[in-house]
Amino acid sequence: MAPGDGEQLLSYPIPSDTALGPPAEWARLRQRCPVAKVALPSGDEASLLTRYDDVKQVLSDPRFTRLLNADDAARVSDSESGGVFNSAMAQSLPQGGEGHQRWRRMVARWFTAKRMSALRPGIEAMAERLIDAMLEHGHPADLKAHLAFPLPVWVICDLLGVPDSDRDRFAHWSDTLLNLTRYQQSEVDAAQAEFADYMAAHVAAKRTGPGEDLLSELITATGPGGHRMSDAELVATGQALLVAGHETTANMIGKMTAMLLADRRHWERLLADRSLVRTAVEEALRFDANPGFGMPRYIGEDTEVADTLLPRGTTVVCSMAAANRDETAFEGAGELALDRSPNPHLAFGAGAHSCLGQALARTELQATLDVLLRRLPTLELAVPAAELRRLEGLAVGGLRELPVRW
Amino acid sequence: MKVTVDQDRCVASGQCVVAAMEVFDQRDEDGVVVLLDPEPRAERAEDVRHAAAVCPALAIAIED
Numbered sequence: 444m445a446p447g448d449g450e451q452l453l454s455y456p457i458p459s460d461t462a463l464g465p466p467a468e469w470a471r472l473r474q475r476c477p478v479a480k481v482a483l484p485s486g487d488e489a490s491l492l493t494r495y496d497d498v499k500q501v502l503s504d505p506r507f508t509r510l511l512n513a514d515d516a517a518r519v520s521d522s523e524s525g526g527v528f529n530s531a532m533a534q535s536l537p538q539g540g541e542g543h544q545r546w547r548r549m550v551a552r553w554f555t556a557k558r559m560s561a562l563r564p565g566i567e568a569m570a571e572r573l574i575d576a577m578l579e580h581g582h583p584a585d586l587k588a589h590l591a592f593p594l595p596v597w598v599i600c601d602l603l604g605v606p607d608s609d610r611d612r613f614a615h616w617s618d619t620l621l622n623l624t625r626y627q628q629s630e631v632d633a634a635q636a637e638f639a640d641y642m643a644a645h646v647a648a649k650r651t652g653p654g655e656d657l658l659s660e661l662i663t664a665t666g667p668g669g670h671r672m673s674d675a676e677l678v679a680t681g682q683a684l685l686v687a688g689h690e691t692t693a694n695m696i697g698k699m700t701a702m703l704l705a706d707r708r709h710w711e712r713l714l715a716d717r718s719l720v721r722t723a724v725e726e727a728l729r730f731d732a733n734p735g736f737g738m739p740r741y742i743g744e745d746t747e748v749a750d751t752l753l754p755r756g757t758t759v760v761c762s763m764a765a766a767n768r769d770e771t772a773f774e775g776a777g778e779l780a781l782d783r784s785p786n787p788h789l790a791f792g793a794g795a796h797s798c799l800g801q802a803l804a805r806t807e808l809q810a811t812l813d814v815l816l817r818r819l820p821t822l823e824l825a826v827p828a829a830e831l832r833r834l835e836g837l838a839v840g841g842l843r844e845l846p847v848r849w
Numbered sequence: 850m851k852v853t854v855d856q857d858r859c860v861a862s863g864q865c866v867v868a869a870m871e872v873f874d875q876r877d878e879d880g881v882v883v884l885l886d887p888e889p890r891a892e893r894a895e896d897v898r899h900a901a902a903v904c905p906a907l908a909i910a911i912e913d
């Protein structure tokens with residue numbers, strides 16, 4: 444779109460009519476307006492990217508930073524920070540450059556493919572336990588509340604060496620930190636303070652009595668250049684993993700299950716061929732039309748994307764979900780193809796900031812789906828798919844609840 | 850087929866190991882990719898191409 448062609452500024456985020464489907468606008472933007480001027484909830488202007496190649500290019504280009512605190516960077520909203528990655532976590536961790544890479548490399552040791560294979564049986568056992576409790580409750584049941592929401596908290600508590608008895612507190616903190624629409628600012632501040640106190644005491648306890656967990660290992664580990672993590676960094680790491688890894692995964696478990704049940708032929712195909720679980724998870728990640736805000740980036744110099752000049756000081760918003768439906772990158776992009784392979788979707792971002800926990804998220808999604816297929820082959824939605832409702836708010840996209848029966 | 854990896858770009862996603870574990874591994878201390886086999890046999894070519902396609906960091910390059 445040429446500047447000043449009179450087209451009205453589009454409001455972002457773009458609403459969608461259904462809980463699982465994409466806004467019709469995406470296809471038009473990809474075809475006709477790959478760099479679209481949009482108005483954010485704050486009223487500030489940004490440039491929205493919806494094509495696969497453009498989104499991947501920008502996310503992979505370190506000149507586009509995640510630092511949205513430049514004077515001329517767009518604010519996402521006045522009240523809400525617009526995403527996990529710009530709120531609690533953004534304040535606690537290095538956001539770019541060497542400090543960021545050093546932090547990532549130290550934490551990444553806990554997320555290797557080998558480590559994931561070792562974690563998998565434990566995650567499946569957690570899913571079994573949660574499903575047992577859901578069966579006891581009886582149907583219809585909200586699969587989100589019974590399974591999708593608690594599972595990733597349990598996994599993160601294990602990772603951090605937090606005792607099972609504190610899982611509920613972690614779930615509460617995580618929920619509060621991310622739901623600025625549902626909680627008062629004072630409640631959010633209180634949760635943040637409680638969580639920080641808990642983590643500080645927990646780190647101190649790990650220093651004297653280390654366990655078999657990520658924090659214990661980080662305490663003694665030396666990173667590049669002999670760096671050792673300070674207590675503040677360890678606390679921030681715990682916070683980052685909870686904030687980045689809980690609601691994202693919880694909502695994705697819900698959306699994945701909903702997508703597979705909305706047209707039950709998908710579910711039946713998986714029942715008939717379990718070897719499709721891995722590719723089905725990737726396809727659900729690609730197909731997710733409701734992942735939340737997208738990734739804002741700021742550029743401090745003039746540059747070009749899709750043959751369009753982006754003047755320095757531009758804030759762009761990368762819509763990975765729109766990019767994941769780009770027909771030029773994915774054959775039959777509008778169809779859920781459980782055996783799609785390879786599937787280079789952008790649900791976890793790309794480049795230096797791409798999701799640190801992606802191997803864990805994949806493992807959780809695969810384990811949950813495997814256990815659900817095994818334990819509840821007759822699973823189905825307890826309401827028509829059209830009645831599923833999206834979560835309110837900007838932070839993380841998901842379903843309010845997922846009523847099922849079996 | 851010749852394969853190279855860029856360890857500076859690697860973000861330790863482990864995707865390449867899942868796709869082709871005979872060709873890629875990860876370092877224990879930071880998850881960064883290790884190339885086990887820079888000239889994989891023809892029957893592994895498809896898996897290696899798969900790995901390069903799904904690498905989120907564009908850290909795997911292939912020369913035929």
Ligand code: HEM
Binds near residue numbers: 547796
């Ligand atoms: C399905 C679930 C998940 C999705 C869709 C998801 C998505 C993402 C995305 C898109 C980013 C990129 C942010 C950016 O480019 O600015 C990201 C970053 C991150 N994710 Fe995830 N994530 C998920 C699960 C997890 C889990 C389970 C963990 C860890 C326990 C985690 C930890 C992180 C961290 C620490 C970052 C920041 C990385 C950095 O700044 O270098 N995520 N995630």
Ligand code: SF4
Binds near residue numbers: 860881882904
């Ligand atoms: S797929 Fe790419 S980013 Fe992931 S471990 Fe392999 S080389 Fe590194």
